[in-house]
Every structure is written in structure tokens, then in C-alpha cells.
Amino acid sequence: MQIKTLGDEMKTRPDVDYLFKPRAVAVIGASHNSAKIGYRIVENMVQRGYKGEIYPINPHGGEILGLKVYPNLAEVEGDVDVVVITIPARYVFDAVKECAAKRVKHLLIITSGFSEVGNAEEERKIVAYAREHGMRVLGPNIFGLYSAAASLDATFGPGGILPGRVAIITQSGALGIAMIGKTAAESLGLSALVSIGNKSDIDESELLEYLARDEATKVILMYIEGVKHGDRLVDTLKQVTRKKHVVVIKSGRSQRGAMAAASHTGSLAGADNIFDSIMRQCGVLRAESVQEAFNWARFLADAPIPSGKESVIITNGGGIGVLATDACEKYGVDLYDDQQVLKDTFSDVMPDFGSSKNPVDLTGQATAQDYERSLEAMLSNPDMHAALALYCETALFDTEEFAALLKREYARYKEKKPVVFSLFGGEKVEEIVRELRKEGVPVFSDVYDAVSCLGAMYRSWIKMRQPSGGAEEVEIDVAAVEEILDRARDEKRGFLLANEAQEMAKVLGLSMPESIMARNLDEAVRAAEKIGYPVVMKVVSKDIIHKSDAGGVALDLLNRDEVVDAYQAIMRSCRAYKKDALIQGVEVVEMAKAGVETIIGARQDGSFGPIVMFGLGGIYVEVMKDVAFRAAPLSRREANDMIADIRSYPLLLGVRGEKRKEIDGIIDVATKLGALIDKCRDITDIEINPLVVYEHGHGVKAVDVRILFKTTREVR
């Protein structure tokens, strides 16, 4: 699959621009009762100061908040771009027909009672009708939409949304509404807020594409409970994160949480480690809690892109400096480390007995001026890229002066270098933290929260700096693959036999141990001599799937005698195991030399579609869960990142004086499997176990390849 550019995507689909910048909005179900959703939405639109026309629709007519109420949509004179529908589910389809007649562009269906309660039929009918008539649907089962570009608050939330640079897309209605209040309380300005509900038509991917183009949006914050059509989401996210920061909260991390999410949304959350791996691949910042996501979003909305990765900590307390250093390691924030430069930079601007090491310790005697001079010194050094200023309340420090300083310094800094503050102390300090936060200064009580923001920024920055480029172009002879599968399908098999897997490996260009099929003892001996000892011998029989259980496998055969003995033993055991088994012979296989045993696989994932997995063999994957995933197809860099993701990666780099292993060979296999699973979607599962990896320059060997596929060919 080619990665489409955003431009390409847009040409193929109706524009969602009108959704965010409508010229007129009608509300079908507008209510005179201020306790009703249908009133609240009109009220929010009016209060937010929407500049276009608002048309409340209600058969009873009259006025709502001074606006004329129309008995139906047909009687509205002007064009209507967006219609908000908030009438009971059973009337919605008729309303949609009215909208079609009026040539509306977008429908916001607030109403619930569709697929989320099992009524998928009605939902499908509505969407199909809407699409036929050139309309797009957001919802149903949503709380509405806010767009700063149009000063439009078409939600039934609490109002008071501040305009800004963060766009929120939320799958949860309740949490989304609560977020509205929270954003206001935290002075987090929004460019957009979209409730996606049942995602019957417009989904996250399409919204992301719009927001990627939206100049006002700098950060996109998503709350996700379950992923559908994940492969499209992956393509979109990879593009979007080149330009914007994307923060995601996905609940259902835990097994029990995933079950709760499934019963809540009806969509299975999927394995959390797959989600986690793939978000990393996409350059998305995954927050654990809502508070963490808000902290990041706020900070990233205003922080400039740093010019490098070296941060400086300035503190007035050693203890809090050490805590910040710990936090830097946890969140992957690098500290500037040239002792001489640190000394040159800071020794003139700090108290005598302070320390110019990083953390730069101004000591408990530090004044606001000391902070100011240190921050200025740091700012003027181009090799220091971000600052973390910590303040630990002392008995003898003018806190108010310090607050004024922070505001001043932040105003000077914020366009130039990322800077974040942490203030720890009593009520006065807490008040300053609250007040400064309201004014948009990135300041926290706890150092960990402050450092976490820097960490998020750097992770996003690394992604933005990576050279762009799509997946590796891997030539796969799809016809040859399908032919192998079709032969098995003719026998109603959904898996490949050993010799077929060999063929498949050849098509893919995978290196496997040499193997010869032998139909009798003589042939077996000749095969062994040809391959060279030691060899492995395995029974070949369509009737025996679990060869080891049947005693059908012999390893490490060192000479002719052992081959003869093993052949006879295999025949005996297999006949005893299954009397009427048709035995075609044995496969004689080169015994792979010892190396690092890895497992590499690919499959069609329920959430993300084609994915690739990698881990070290044996118990590393099973017991230690030391495995990484990526969405397919893969670029070589992505394959390399996947390999480096596992905790046991140092083994491949070479430990205890061992040489580096053939990581390039693993990357080759990973990109091939990724291309195969992407191009041949009928293949459900590929596993190479073990893929033996030798020293650098000595290649890899796929010892056993298992392939599962659909027994009936489905056109992709």
C-alpha cells in the first residue's frame, strides 16, 4: 500500500471544512426549555458569539434567546451548511431527509440510541442516505462540536471554552463534556473540540487530516477507547505528527480495563502493547492520565521547537535538583554536560558557594536576581536548548518578586527556547502557581510534572526531525504467493506444509536451512550426505500435524548410522501414533548452527490491520513479554526501531565481548513480512520461529516458517 498524501486523501472525499467553518447552522430539536439539550446548544452558540446564521427548528415556532424559531428546515430562507439534530432516534431519519432536500453539507447527530445500543441498522440507513445525498455525518451519540475558527460552540457542554491552539477529539461523551470545564479551569485554549461518538461516517482519521491543515491547531489531543480501521489511522498519524504534536489518552490499558471499555463502547480495545508500540511508531505521545495529557498539551501549544536536546536545570535547592535529575532520566530529557562551559556560563551569575554543575545550584541564598541572571546566561548560550527552573520556598525569599520575574522571563523566553518552571512550597507559592498557570506560564508544583512536559516535547521533536519517507519498497511476487496458497486451498487447508513453506520462503527470498524431501531410507541417507552432517529429520505427512508429539522429529544426526536409526524410529513411532496415516516420507534438513534465536511474525490485527512483531525466542516472548510491534508496511528505520524496542536488544548489539549480530538481516525479514502481510490480506498469520541470527556479516536463517490464511480467497 502506498502512503497517500493528505492532498490525495482530500481529493477523494467531500471536504470537512464546512463542518468547522459553516456559514449557517440549524438546530432540529431546538427547545424552549432551558433544561433541555436542544436549548443548551442554541444558548452555547449564541453565548460563544457564532458569527453565522443560527436557525432553531421546532414545530411550535416562537423565539429562543431572541432568535426566530422555524417550524421546519424547508422554511429557512438561506443556505444551511450544518444541521445539529437533537430529536429522538425514531424521528432522525425523517429529519435527515429534510436536510437532504435543503442540500445541507454536514449533520451533527447528537441523538443516541443507535449502534451503541445495538440499533446498527437504523444508523447504517441514515448514513447511507446522507452519503447518497452528498451529506457527511458526525455521530450519532455525540455532544457536539466546537470550532474556534467560526466562534462556534455547537455542544451542550457547560460553555466558556477559550480559543487557542489545542484541538480535542474525544470518543467519550461524558469525559469530553467534563473536559470542557477542565480546559477552562486550566486556561487551556482550544482550536476545536469534536465528539465522535459512534463514528458512523466521519472518524478520527478524517478529522486529523483537517486539523493537520488547520493553521490555528498546534497540538491534537485524542481520547480513544477502541480503534477501528487502524491502518488508515496509522497512515494519517504518521503524516500529522510531522507537523503537529499529537497526544493520546487510551483507556483500557489493563486487561480488566480493556474489558470494561469493551462493555462500555462495544469496541474491543485490542492488546495494549500493540497500541503502545504503534503509537510510538507514529510519533504520537501517549499520556497515561487525563491530567498528564492536559499538562503536555498546554505546554506544547506554546513551546517553541527546540534546536537541540540539551537541557539545563537551575535550582535553589540541592534536594529538588536531584529529584529533577531523576525525573529527567525517567522522561528521557538529556542534561547539558560540558563542565567547563557550564562553569564559564554560570560562575559569574551565581552565589560563591553554589554549583555550576547541571543542576546549576544557586543555593538557598539565591535571590530573584540570581535566577534572572542565570536564565539570561542560559538563554544566550546556543548549545543549551531548554531550561527547567526549580524553586524551593525558603524562609527568606521574596516570593512575589519571584512570581513577577517568572512572568517576565517566560515572556522573553517563550518564543526562543522551551522553558518550564516548578515551584514547591506553601500556600503563597501554590497561589502563584495557580495564578501563573492561568496566565499560561508552564509552572507546576511537582518537578516530575514539569520534567514530564519537557520529555514529551523532545519525543515529539525527534519524530518531527526524522527524514520523511514511506515504507520500504519490497517487491513481492503476489501471484506466486497466491498460487502457493491456492494449491493448499484446493486441499481445504488454511496452513502450509513444510515444503510449501519452503517455496514461500524462496518467493520471499528468505534464507532457510537446506532441505531435501526423501521418500525412503535410501533417499534420506543420500540427502543427508548431500547436505552434510549434522542434519535434522522430520516426517512428512498431511495426517500428522504435530510432528514432535508423534515422535516424527529427530535432531542432531551426526552420521549415516544415526540417520538410518532415526529413519526407522520415526516410521515406527508415527505408525504407532496414527495407524492409517499416509506418510509421504521424511524431510532431511540442514541443522542450523547456533545463534541468537528470535521470533518474527506478522498478522492481521483486529484493530490495526497488518502488523509485524519481533522478539527474542523462547521464554523472552512468552514469559518476559519482551516483544515489540509495528504497523505494516515498514520502512527500514521503523523495522530497526521495532528491534531496538525490546529490552533484550543489547543481546543483538553484543554483550560480554560478543560481536554485534546481523540486525540488518532481521530488518530485511521484517520489511518483507510487513510487505507480504500488507499486500496479501488473506494471509492471517506468519510466524518464523526461530529466526536464528548470526554475527554481523553472517546472515540470519528462518528455521521454521508457519503461515495461516483464509481458505477461501477474498479479493482485497
Add this chain to the structure above:
Amino acid sequence: MQIKTLGDEMKTRPDVDYLFKPRAVAVIGASHNSAKIGYRIVENMVQRGYKGEIYPINPHGGEILGLKVYPNLAEVEGDVDVVVITIPARYVFDAVKECAAKRVKHLLIITSGFSEVGNAEEERKIVAYAREHGMRVLGPNIFGLYSAAASLDATFGPGGILPGRVAIITQSGALGIAMIGKTAAESLGLSALVSIGNKSDIDESELLEYLARDEATKVILMYIEGVKHGDRLVDTLKQVTRKKHVVVIKSGRSQRGAMAAASHTGSLAGADNIFDSIMRQCGVLRAESVQEAFNWARFLADAPIPSGKESVIITNGGGIGVLATDACEKYGVDLYDDQQVLKDTFSDVMPDFGSSKNPVDLTGQATAQDYERSLEAMLSNPDMHAALALYCETALFDTEEFAALLKREYARYKEKKPVVFSLFGGEKVEEIVRELRKEGVPVFSDVYDAVSCLGAMYRSWIKMRQPSGGAEEVEIDVAAVEEILDRARDEKRGFLLANEAQEMAKVLGLSMPESIMARNLDEAVRAAEKIGYPVVMKVVSKDIIHKSDAGGVALDLLNRDEVVDAYQAIMRSCRAYKKDALIQGVEVVEMAKAGVETIIGARQDGSFGPIVMFGLGGIYVEVMKDVAFRAAPLSRREANDMIADIRSYPLLLGVRGEKRKEIDGIIDVATKLGALIDKCRDITDIEINPLVVYEHGHGVKAVDVRILFKTTREVR
């Protein structure tokens, strides 16, 4: 070493009770200048309302805050229990002499400029003099002490400390002073606050012993930068955590943080994973950030001890319920799971379309009454042990009514079951959170913070419920051990040769592979025949330490011929490796059957003294850092906990249909090594690598034992 009871400890040392409940306090260095520390301390004592006598001492005399100033201590008429010293370092010793003459009990030496800046000599002199004259020293280099029992704030902090149930011991002065303000801002009431500074005399352990006995103290919060005399600290903590919750923040988690801590305090932080393991062993709750520690301490100070481990989540939003479920898994909080009972308990008290599953979802329609009824229902069910009530702000909910309800419910609950709240929403909700927190209600904006408190409570609870009991009584024939060491010492060796290690293993009762020393080829062959094939052969030479490097090891010898070949090969290689090596012969060793290879060791740790470590063999320890530690000596339960701590523990329980391994055998070895390293402190390092572990019932085998020790015998 026997674990001493707290009573025993007290008999052997002067009582620190007078420190916390002094009848009179003098301040040497009391100042008339309100900007000085010597004024601030007197002011805090007066303002806090200390009931005993306050004697400011200053040669200039006069009055401070209406108190008569004495020119020197001798002129004070009454007895003085505690003297606070806040004069320059060079005058301190003379002041201490004055105190001795006055028969003072405790000195609080605020003054800095002693061992923390390299002036250890003066510090030692002062402490020695004080101890000789029956005085105990807190400090130097501290900001003072607060004791609720005496309404005494003898610190130069910002004042305003609230009395309560949490005691704080801090090694950092700056952070400690900032904590004072923070406790007041968070309405965290304190029973005591002690700055320990240089710990020249009174240290954490002694303070812990006092606080363990202090009725008013329910939670002890410690900020630690480095541990000295860790073995005594471990003994004390194990005792204290049976009765009180202990929360610790230790900075220097990260490698760089540890370096920063070392340069800040002069004490090396030690490996963080050792600290972490041992705190778990002691039942101490380790917080990552100061905020987390404060959250836990506040909650634990008021929460009742739960009667079981099953919690219930009550929510009005599915999304936030899922997030809470995730958090429960993260923090080890179990959720009540009997679906039928949940239905019976909650179906009558909730909206029709809610869910009685846990999380109990009252839906967005929930009223304050629905919450109230659900909480009451939960309270009345004895099988549900704690509650987590979540609220996600909705557009149509009376938030004020809800706040009143929370306060009411919490007041009813707090004596009966632990309950914690999380409220997510806008400014109004945030205000309620702040207001309720001020009144002591455990309520948080973020669900993760709320659940984290429940998790901490359960971890502490598990420890408190465990049967008490000291380390396993392991008989170690110390004389025999010392004799083996002495023989090596005679040769100036600090390590044991193979045959000596065998002897040592026998003394300890460790099972090792059978081994026979052979001085020539004939003896080697006879030894192999006696042991039975396969065997291993290793060169024996004091001149060859790294046997493998010298080609001095042959594995898996299957028969006589192979023994003969190997013998000759070994002699050839070793002579080539080191021409003049004196070769005593070879060791012929039974080849241990394959099993799970583990590493078990013990050593004298710089921070904690004798410790034991355990991990799986090979790269698990080296690459995966999958290793656990415990302070020695160990009980069998502690040994078992250590083994279960490693991530690869499932391997020992048996995966993929394999049988459980001989975990009891590992516990035996662990307790033996623990007893040995504790009793023979001259042994610096023991490592058994591998300790091969077989199936349950088939024992373990110590294949290779390495022992390092001091070459000169030191009396313990």
C-alpha cells in the same frame, strides 16, 4: 544478628523522649534582628504556643518578643532539656561545653559548616564531648525540629505547621523547609518534623523508634538522599511498619541523580534497585515524587485499616470508570468481582440503564442521591472493603449538592471503610476539590492520584497483616568457615580455590556436583569412572585463575577416551598459556544435569551491609537487569518474596506445561547465604553461578561457588 525489639534498643541508649517533649528550651544565638535565623526560631516557638520555658541566650541581653534574654546559659535558673544552637561553627564547641555544665539533655545544632563541607573533625569532637556528658546531638546543619506533643516549633521555617498524625524526617534542609509550607497548604497535619542534617549522632533509626511508640503518629514520611548504617535502619523499619505506615522519598533513583546526590550530600546513594528491593522487604511505601508522598501520607493518616482487599468503583461516566480500572491494575488494587452480589447490591439504587458491574456506572443521569444510595449500599456490604467514587462533571448536575454529599458521606465512612474520591471537571469542580481537601476529604482531580492512594494503603496493609517473626535461624559453623578462610589468608589469598569452595559448600550444607581431585591422568580416569559419565574436567593451579581463558576446562566428556584426550589437551593449553604455572592436577566433576540456571549471591553492601541477591542465570541478570535483593539475614518468607520479585519468576513456577521448580531449595540456599554474610562480615562477596534448579522434589545444585573475603581478619 538477632533482631532487637524496640524495648531492647531503648534500654541501651539515652531516651530521645525529651527531644520531643522538653520542659524548657534555650536558644544560643537568639537574635534581635527579625531577618536572622536566631530570631525566627524564637518567634516560631512563641507563635506555635510552646508551653514550656523559652530562654533566648545572647550576650547583649535585653528582650526578644517579650522574653527575657539571658547573657549565657549558666544564668538560666531552671533546668533546660533542649538547647538550640545557632551561632557560627567556630563557637559551637564552647557552647556545647556550657550545655554540659548545665546538664542539658539534647542539642539541636542548626549551625552548618561541619562535615558537609569537609570539617568532620570538629563535628566528631563535639559529638564525642556531648556523649561523654550524657547529651545527644541532632544535626549539625539542620533547620530544627517540630513536635506537636509539646506544641514546639523550634525551626526557622515559615511557621503555621498544623498538628496532626504525620511525622516527617528529612535529610534535605531546603526541601524540608519548603515542605512546611506545603503541609500547611495541603492541610496535612504533623505530629513531628525533624531535620537530621549530618546525622552526627541521632539518626533516622533512632527517630523511627521514638515515632513508632508515639501514639499521635500514624504515618512516617521520610526524605532520604543516602543511607548509612542501613542494616540497623532495616531492622527498625521492619518493626515500625508493623504498626505505622512508612512512606519514603529517596532521590538519586537515576544514575545521574545518584551522582548529583553524592555531590550534594557527600553520601553515595548506592544502587537504586537495591534500595527499592529492601524498602519493599521492610514494608515501606516508596513514593516517586514529593506530591505522591504527600497524597499517600494524607490519605493514610485518616483511612481506617481495611478488612479485606476488594474495592468498588462508583462512577457516573464509563470513560472515567475505565481509566480508574486501568489505574487499579497499575497500583495493585483488586476490584470486587462477584457479578451476582454486585447486581443484588446496586440494582435497586441506580438508574435503569446503568451497569452494576464493577465499575458501577450510575450513568450521566446520576444524581447526588444516586451516589449517596450506592455508597450506602456498598458500605453495608461487608465483602466490599473500600470505595472509589468518581464524578465526571455533567451539564445538568448540581455540583454544590454533590460537594455537601461527599463531605457527609466521607464523615460517615471514614471510620469504617477507606474511601477516596475523584472529581473531574471545570473551575467549580476544582474549587470543590480544593475546599474539600482543605477539610481533609481525600479527593483528587485525577483518578490516577486517587487510586494510587488506595494502592499504597493495600501494600501497607499486606505488610501489617503478615505474621511477625525474625530471620530464619540458620546454624552456621562459623569456626569452620573462618578456618577455611584463614588457610587461604595464610597464602595471602582473598578468594577460595575450587577444593576450598567445595569444603565451604559442605560446611554450609550446599549440594554441589560430585568432584574428585586427580593429580595425574590415571587418577583422572579413575575419578571419571567413579563419578560416572558425563564429566567435566578443570585444571587446578594457583597460578591460573581464569581457567577457561587458559583452555583449562573441558565439558561433557562422555567416555574414557574423551577423558584421556581432554586431560592431554588441558595440560598442553595451560602450559602454552603460562609456561611456569605450577599445575597440581585436574578436578574431575560430575556434569550437572540441565535445569533452570539461576544466580544467587550475597555481599556486604556499602549502604545496607549484608544483602542477598537472586536472579536467573546468564543474560537475565546482565542484560535484562532482572534481579532482586533483600537485606540479610532472611526469613523464609522474605527469601520467597525475593525470588517472586523477578520478572522471570513464572519460569520457576513452570511455563508451557513444565513442572514447578524446586523453589524451596532456592529458599534454603538464600537463607544460608544470608546467615553466612551476616555472621561472617569478613566475607565480602559470595556468588553461586549457576545454581541449577531442578523440578520440584529434585533439588538444586551449586555448580560454581566463588567467595571473596578480606585477607586480614577483622573482628566484627
